[in-house]
Amino acid sequence: MISTSLNTTKSEEIFASAQQLMPGGVSSPVRAFKSVGGQPIVFDRVKGAYIWDVDGNQYIDYVGSWGPAICGHTHPDVIKALHETLEKGTSFGAPCALENVLAEMVIDAVPSIEMVRFVNSGTEACMAVLRLMRAFTGRDKVIKFEGCYHGHADMFLVKAGSGVATLGLPDSPGVPKSTTSNTLTAPYNDLEAVKALFAENPDQISGVILEPVVGNAGFIPPDAGFLEGLRVITQENGALLVCDEVMTGFRIAYGGAQEKFGITPDLTTLGKIIGGGLPVGAYGGRRDIMSMVAPAGPMYQAGTLSGNPLAMTAGIKTLELLQKPGTYEYLDQITKKLADGLLQIAKETGHDACGGQISGMFGLFFTAGPVHNYEDAKKSDLQKFSRFHRGMLERGIYLAPSQFEAGFTSLAHTEEDIDKTLAAAREVMSSL
Ligand code: PMP
Numbered sequence: 001m002i003s004t005s006l007n008t009t010k011s012e013e014i015f016a017s018a019q020q021l022m023p024g025g026v027s028s029p030v031r032a033f034k035s036v037g038g039q040p041i042v043f044d045r046v047k048g049a050y051i052w053d054v055d056g057n058q059y060i061d062y063v064g065s066w067g068p069a070i071c072g073h074t075h076p077d078v079i080k081a082l083h084e085t086l087e088k089g090t091s092f093g094a095p096c097a098l099e100n101v102l103a104e105m106v107i108d109a110v111p112s113i114e115m116v117r118f119v120n121s122g123t124e125a126c127m128a129v130l131r132l133m134r135a136f137t138g139r140d141k142v143i144k145f146e147g148c149y150h151g152h153a154d155m156f157l158v159k160a161g162s163g164v165a166t167l168g169l170p171d172s173p174g175v176p177k178s179t180t181s182n183t184l185t186a187p188y189n190d191l192e193a194v195k196a197l198f199a200e201n202p203d204q205i206s207g208v209i210l211e212p213v214v215g216n217a218g219f220i221p222p223d224a225g226f227l228e229g230l231r232v233i234t235q236e237n238g239a240l241l242v243c244d245e246v247m248t249g250f251r252i253a254y255g256g257a258q259e260k261f262g263i264t265p266d267l268t269t270l271g272k273i274i275g276g277g278l279p280v281g282a283y284g285g286r287r288d289i290m291s292m293v294a295p296a297g298p299m300y301q302a303g304t305l306s307g308n309p310l311a312m313t314a315g316i317k318t319l320e321l322l323q324k325p326g327t328y329e330y331l332d333q334i335t336k337k338l339a340d341g342l343l344q345i346a347k348e349t350g351h352d353a354c355g356g357q358i359s360g361m362f363g364l365f366f367t368a369g370p371v372h373n374y375e376d377a378k379k380s381d382l383q384k385f386s387r388f389h390r391g392m393l394e395r396g397i398y399l400a401p402s403q404f405e406a407g408f409t410s411l412a413h414t415e416e417d418i419d420k421t422l423a424a425a426r427e428v429m430s431s432l
Contacts, residue, residue, distance in 0.1 A: 005394045010054040011042040018042075035402045036386040041393070046073035048412035051398055059398035060417050064408040066400075067215075067247050067272040070360060071321045072412025078276050085313040091305055098312035105319045106282065107110075108273065110245075110255050112264045116284030117293055118307040122246035122271030123151025126209070126280035128293075128301045129269050130155055132208040133240050135299040136289050143197055143208045147217030147374025147404075150209060150244050150269075155307065159374070160216075175377040186374040188214060189222060191229040198237045202375040207240030207266070208233075212257035215247045215406035218376045219355065219363025227263045234266075240289070244280065246271035247406070250319065252359050253328055273322075276314030279305075327411065331360035334418055335409045338362060341422040342343045349429040351384070360409040377404065384432055391428030397421050 018025035026032045026040070033040040041053045049072055051061040064070065071078065085098070095162045097132060100158065103136070119125050133139055144150065146159040154175045171180065184201065186193035190208070198205060208230055214220035234241040243265040248257040250273040258265060267285035274280055275401050305311075321327075339357035342364050346353035353367030365371050366381040366388070385403040392399055397420075400407055 006057060007055050008039070008041065008053070008057070011041055014042045014054060015040055019151065024101045029091055030321075030402055030405065033401045035382070035404075036389045038386075038390060038401075040392075040397075040401070041398075048072040048074075049410055049414070049417050050073075057396070059393070059396050060413070060421055062397045062407040062409065062421075063398060063400050064410055065272075065277055066405075066409050067251065068275060068277045068318075070273050070408070070410050071276075071318055072410045072417055073277070075317070075321060075412075077321060078314055081313050081317045082310060086307050088309065090310055091308040093304055096307060096309050096312065098309050099307040099317065102274065102315045102319070105316065106284065109250070109319070110258065110268060112258060112266070112286070113268055114287040115282035115290035116282050117290070117301065118300075118312075119280045119281040119283070119303050120279045120311075123153060123271065123281070124303070125246065125269040125271055126156060126244060127153040128412060129209070129267050129283045130244055131301065132267065132283070132289060132292060132299055133209075133242065135292050135398070137206040137217075137238070137240065139204050139206040141182045141184055141201055141205045143184045143194060143195045143205060143212050145214075145373075146185050147188060147220070147377060148209075148211045148214060148244070149216035150211075151246075155183050156167045158183045159185045163189065172399070188220060189226050190373065191226060191233065194233055196231065198239070199234060201322065203238070205237065205239050207242055209242040209244055211247065212243045212245065212261065212263070213248050213252055213358060213361065214361075215361060217377045218365055218371070218380070218404050219357070219361060219406040220371055220373065220377065221356065221358060222261065223372060227261050231263055231265075234392065241267040242267045242269070242285075244269045248361070249273060250322055251361055251408070254322060273318060274315045275311045276316075276318035278311040278314045280311040280315060298384060314381040321411070328359050330411060331409060332358075334413055334415065335360050335362050337362070337415070338409065338421060341418070345422065345426050345429050349426070349432070351429060351432065352381070362407045362409070363406075365403065387432055388425075388428055391431070392424055394419075395424035397424050 024032045044054045150156040157171045158180045245256040251271040253259040269283045271281040294300045335357045339362040352368040355364035366384045367379040
């Protein structure tokens with residue numbers, strides 16, 4: 001039972017049979033609610049800022065399909081465009097003019113991206129970018145940060161965040177040691193650790209990949225000078241800087257975290273928002289590097305459904321909507337109200353907490369903080385988070401079911417939704 005006040009009979013029935021059919025009853029781990037100790041909700045439909053479960057309960061949604069739903073779910077313009085594209089077919093497996101449109105929009109939005117390749121997920125984008133980093137530099141090692149998640153490819157399942165953090169797996173069985181021996185890790189926001197890795201592995205490191213604002217260990221912003229420092233260190237060592245903007249792209253700002261913080265990576269990965277809720281990913285960057293990708297160059301990477309017209313259409317419409325003036329100001333305004341409100345309520349009700357937001361991305365840790373890296377994030381009171389999560393769910397607020405995930409708002413969230421959320425948080429935190 002999830003709670004006494006929420007009727008979740010159908011969710012429970014459906015999840016019980018799902019467990020017989022699919023490992024853990026889900027298609028992706030965090031959805032199983034394991035880290036909040038509950039039974040997952042099975043959903044039926046979404047609209048705007050809201051999500052309804054199969055028992056008819058309505059929630060204000062701060063997950064937004066883990067980021068893509070930045071314009072609000074099922075925006076009428078996106079749905080209309082999808083219908084029109086659908087009539088012409090779902091996949092050609094061949095060039096389609098819509099790819100040019102989205103590619104141009106991405107290239108215009110993100111100055112460091114001169115060429116782009118579309119794939120089907122963030123994982124695929126990160127796998128490909130890693131191969132490209134090695135192909136271009138002729139070096140096999142890569143530096144990633146503890147708690148940063150770059151999809152589930154073998155090389156990245158070392159001190160990864162997201163579901164790996166949630167499940168407490170340091171890495172995964174089935175990942176050969178020989179593969180991860182080339183993955184070097186450093187604490188986030190620690191330039192000295194990065195410098196030391198370069199000193200210990202001269203001319204062997206292809207580059208540094210990072211979430212420019214972390215969302216997969218909870219919400220952790222970069223310290224002042226961290227991103228700039230990485231740019232300098234990579235350049236000094238003939239290595240590449242790669243921003244994984246699968247989550248932050250078109251969310252932190254239209255041009256992503258790199259626009260917000262004024263840094264120029266060599267390569268960038270994207271996903272989520274650029275697919276407008278359909279499966280998509282992309283990687284792009286300097287023309288000389290991207291020219292190595294097949295068939296322009298020798299680095300092989302391919303995909304049956306890559307660049308399919310439906311995903312391209314949803315992405316194009318979503319980016320068009322985001323271009324409207326005031327988008328990021330509005331996201332910042334409502335999300336600041338939410339994040340500040342949650343912290344204030346935690347303080348008034350006597351809980352250690354810290355957190356923050358940038359644009360429509362936010363987080364709250366149940367620890368006094370400050371949180372600069374994954375080790376700090378792990379000091380959070382996870383039991384308390386679980387109780388908070390459940391209490392909010394019972395009051396019609398759907399938060400990410402893990403302390404180690406960022407939250408997302410959308411253009412469809414209203415001031416009233418935020419007020420309701422804060423009122424619920426006050427009730428729940430008063431009784432934690
Ligand atoms: N990189 C980052 C920063 C992500 O947040 C995610 C997914 N949450 C991924 C990569 C993997 O993307 P996907 O789930 O689409 O494979």
